[in-house]
Amino acid sequence: MLSIIIPVFNQKNLVASTLESIAAQTRGDWECLLVDDHSDDGVDLILKEYAEKDSRFRLFRRPDSAPKGASACRNYGLDQARGEYIYFFDSDDLLAPEFVETFVPYLEKNSGLDFVNFRYFRFQKTIDHVIRVSPPKPAEMPFVEAMAGRRMAVGTQYFIWRKSLIDSVAKRWREDILFGEDFEYFFRLVHHARRGLSVNEPIPVYYRRNRIGISYRNRHNIIILKSLYELSKSLTETALAFGDNGAVQNALAKTIRRQMHVSLGFGNLEYLARFLQLAERLDLSPEEKRRFERIRRHPFLGICRYRPPFLFDGIFQKVLALKNRGSR
Numbered sequence: 001m002l003s004i005i006i007p008v009f010n011q012k013n014l015v016a017s018t019l020e021s022i023a024a025q026t027r028g029d030w031e032c033l034l035v036d037d038h039s040d041d042g043v044d045l046i047l048k049e050y051a052e053k054d055s056r057f058r059l060f061r062r063p064d065s066a067p068k069g070a071s072a073c074r075n076y077g078l079d080q081a082r083g084e085y086i087y088f089f090d091s092d093d094l095l096a097p098e099f100v101e102t103f104v105p106y107l108e109k110n111s112g113l114d115f116v117n118f119r120y121f122r123f124q125k126t127i128d129h130v131i132r133v134s135p136p137k138p139a140e141m142p143f144v145e146a147m148a149g150r151r152m153a154v155g156t157q158y159f160i161w162r163k164s165l166i167d168s169v170a171k172r173w174r175e176d177i178l179f180g181e182d183f184e185y186f187f188r189l190v191h192h193a194r195r196g197l198s199v200n201e202p203i204p205v206y207y208r209r210n211r212i213g214i215s216y217r218n219r220h221n222i223i224i225l226k227s228l229y230e231l232s233k234s235l236t237e238t239a240l241a242f243g244d245n246g247a248v249q250n251a252l253a254k255t256i257r258r259q260m261h262v263s264l265g266f267g268n269l270e271y272l273a274r275f276l277q278l279a280e281r282l283d284l285s286p287e288e289k290r291r292f293e294r295i296r297r298h299p300f301l302g303i304c305r306y307r308p309p310f311l312f313d314g315i316f317q318k319v320l321a322l323k324n325r326g327s328r
Helices: 015-023 043-053 070-080 099-108 143-148 163-168 181-192 214-219 221-241 246-266 269-280 286-297 299-306 308-326
Strands: 002-008 030-036 057-061 085-088 115-118 121-124 126-133 159-162 196-199 205-208
Touching (some): 015 043, 030 043, 030 070, 143 181, 181 221, 221 269, 246 269, 246 286, 269 299
Parallel strands (some): 002 030, 121 205
Antiparallel strands (some): 085 159
């Protein structure tokens, strides 16, 4: 059986579509664990309705003793899961009816396979408005290197895991990482896995575009930077602990540089220095070393490049707020 674990917080207008897409699966040996993160918009009534009419939907509420957030909900869901295979999903995305029928057999027919990875369609508003199809994983590239360099789909919804693998790794979802927590956890799981499979044909897994606005990021920049730093630190320590080769470490360096761009966008030199220290621990190629050295020597050039969008958005939000206030 496949256990589908979904954390839910205030998705009243979207969650029914998600649950309908699961209920419509052409293969029925699944359970769906809905873990309510103490929602306050009435979505719990929708979840209860599905749990009452179909026993495969199992409704839980995050324990008060666990911290708020999707990761804590997923960890709690893992404790309740009864399936041999685990799939993490989000409460605003959609599955095509043949999803379970397509992917579970890969794991059923090969006991040496610990996970299967697949591509996705990214949509906005409706699945008729697909704005991106994820690129295929390079066939000859190892999973660890492809993940480190973001050369494959690595988000929450793009893996089915054998539960025995998850149970063999003591540390589960990091509940202190708010951004990229799936990347951090899956990077560790892949290192412990015996073997994985990537299905490169575009498969109907529909991921809803839901960007975090720049104005939100400006208000919570320290929280975001701390989270991204902990993510990068964990990736670095995992790579070093498992003795990843230079190709993996250089691919990982590109991911760290992306986080540094966020630091520059916030104009935060303290976290920029922390990211640079992480990069120094990696076995980098001369070219990568030069890139990091340029950032070290000329951080204000980076700020000039990445900071303006945040500043302009802040001005725009203030003007919009004044306009709305005047129209009342």
